[in-house]
Amino acid sequence: MSEHRIKKIVIVGGGTAGWMAAAAMSKLLHDDSITIELIESEQIGTVGVGEATIPHILYFNRLLGINENDFVKFTNGTFKLGIEFVDWGQTGESYIHPFGPYGMDMEGIHFHHMWLRQQKMGQAKPIDEFNLQILAAQANKFQRAQVELQGSPLSTIAYAFQFDAMLYARHLRGIAEANGVVRTEGKITRVNQHPENGHIASVDTDNGHHIEGDLFIDCSGFKGLLIEQTLNSGYEDWSHYLPCDRAIAVASNKLDELTPFTRATAKSAGWQWRIPLQSRTGNGHVYCSKFMDDDTALQSLYADLNSEPISEPNYLRFKAGIRKKPWNKNVVSLGLASGFLEPLESTSIHLIQTAIARLMTNFPDKLFNQHDIDYYNERTRLEYEQVRDFLILHYKATRRNDSPFWHYCRTMDIPDSLHKRIEIYKQNARLYRHDNELFNHVSWFAVMHGQGIHPERYHPIADMLPDDELHRRMEEIHTVTGKCLQVMPGHEDFIAQHCKASSSG
Known part of the structure; x- marks a missing residue:
């Protein structure tokens, strides 16, 4: 079997996607028989559309052994508790989509059902006052979760980062090169395919390099040098649903x-x-x-x-959509080469991260089993569709009619998968999480509620709690959440103490 093992991996393109792949693969494939080479050209700029992330990047950095305070320092970073959406549901309105939960679940159902019951009784406090992350964001406060305080809102703090993606890529390059990755400067001028099966055999650069490989990772951005320009993998256009281009x-x-x-x-x-x-x-x-x-x-x-x-x-x-074959033959596309979803919910880096994880789970040999490739592509498509639907919700769930653009968004057809989810929520406030999808019930509730979708009913189990017990619990959660906010330090104070960048002034 050893004759079928992958011996040479070639990554085409640097930037965040290329160096994330190089750093992760050099860490996980600690095998001296595998060499990894990354080709990039300083003449070709990188696309820095987003510099914000979601909490999953913590796991990626931990995998690479990156110290979090050092990471924030060298990327001039700040912390992120959520995203504030201004003027989406209606002009003059705003809400925050938090990374952490509202209140705490009770009686086996999500907290928002209990809150909706109390609201219909006319006795509910604003829902934001039950979410520590929203309160902290509004007060410009931050601290990491205190996991030892079980049952406290302080134990549920989930956060991400806002940082300079180019500095992050530079740091990842350092990690990758320390792990043996070879960087080659050059612009690819020719792609050579095997005549028998059409796989990529090698690439040539403008400065005379001829680079052969077994597995190629296409991180060449929108143009998809290997995955599209060479292999013609196709692109599914989603601009009907996400018209910004x-x-x-x-x-x-x-x-x-x-x-x-x-x-x-x-x-x-x-x-x-x-x-x-x-x-x-x-x-x-x-x-x-x-x-x-x-x-x-x-x-x-x-x-x-x-x-x-x-x-x-x-x-x-750009054009919102997905590559029809994110993995085709011996080429796996990452980042913008595999598809594009606008950075409204800061998912770009996350989609690179999950693609790398999916590739490692289905890591091939030189035979490139088509069933593995098909599975990878199916799961990639499902993930993109789930994120797509969540982004579409922001445009569809609007009452704005002040411009032709918003009239289009409010009245456009949407995928059945999103339509069904909205209709279920409208009836009884139920929110489901399918196939371990990225955005959970907290996220869906935040956007639906924040943009004016109000359900007719709530989960019937919420009525099983006696009125006085419901009010007592809700008051206790509200009081504890407020006390937790009081003990949190200011965001800038936290940075100054733990991770102030030397170049931040």
Whole structure:
């Protein structure tokens, strides 16, 4: 069997996707018989659409042995408790999608059912006051979970990061190269295929390198040099559901106060992100070219910056969708080469991370079993569809009718999978998590409730708790949550004590 083992892995493209793959694979494939080579060109820039993440990145960093405080320092990072959505349900409204739970589940059902029962009785306090992460985000406070305090909201704090993705890629490169990964500078000018089966045999670069491989990882961005331009894997267009197809990114000075959350503000033909770092602020305007031209989009972006711009605008074009065959023959695509879902919920880096994990679970030999490849592609598609549906919800669940763009979004057809989920929630507030999907009931509730979808009923088991016991429990949860907020340090105080970047000023 040893003659079938993969001996050479070639990663085409650097950036976040390429160096995440290189760092993880060099860590997990600790086998001297396997060599990993990454090809990238300094002439080709990387796409830095998003600099915010979701909590799963903690597991990836731990896998690589990255110290969290050091990570925040060298990426000029801040902490993230959730995402604030402004003007999505209706102009003038806002809500926070938190990473941590509301209250605590009771009687075997989710907390929001108990809250809905109390609300229909006219005695409920605002739902946000039962979520420590929302309260902390609003108060600019942060601390890590105190897992030893079982039963306390302080034990449930889930968080992610806001950071400079280019600095992160640079650090991952250091880890990968220390583990033996070879970086080759060059721009690929020719891709050579095996005449018998069409697999990629080698690539040639503009500076004379001829690089052979058994397994190729395509991290070449939107163009998909191997997966699409060579293997013609196809692309499924989802722009009907997610019509934004342009973005302009620009950096601005750091905020006066670093917020522990990312902000997404809905605009007339899309939305604008704000990501606070220790050294600067990341900003971008995501919009639909059918409803807004580039010059108008740029003016709108600058008009809503919270600090002075310090970089030239970076124009990006994309099409929401997924590669029909993310893994084709001996090529596995990662990042933008495999598909694109706009960074509304900061899922880009997570989708790279899960793809790497899925590849390692189904790691091939030179025979490239088609059943393994089919399974990988099916699971990849399912994950993308689940995230897609969650993103569509933000556009569909709106009462805005102040522009042609929002009229389109409010009235557009949506996938049956999302339609059924919304209708179930509208009837009895039930939320299901399928196939261990990324976003759980907390996330779905936050967006549905935050954007004005109000259920007619709640879970019938919620009525089994006597009124006085319900009120007593709810009051206790509310009081404890408020006390937990009081003991949390300020976000910037926490950073200053544990992970202040030397370049943050």
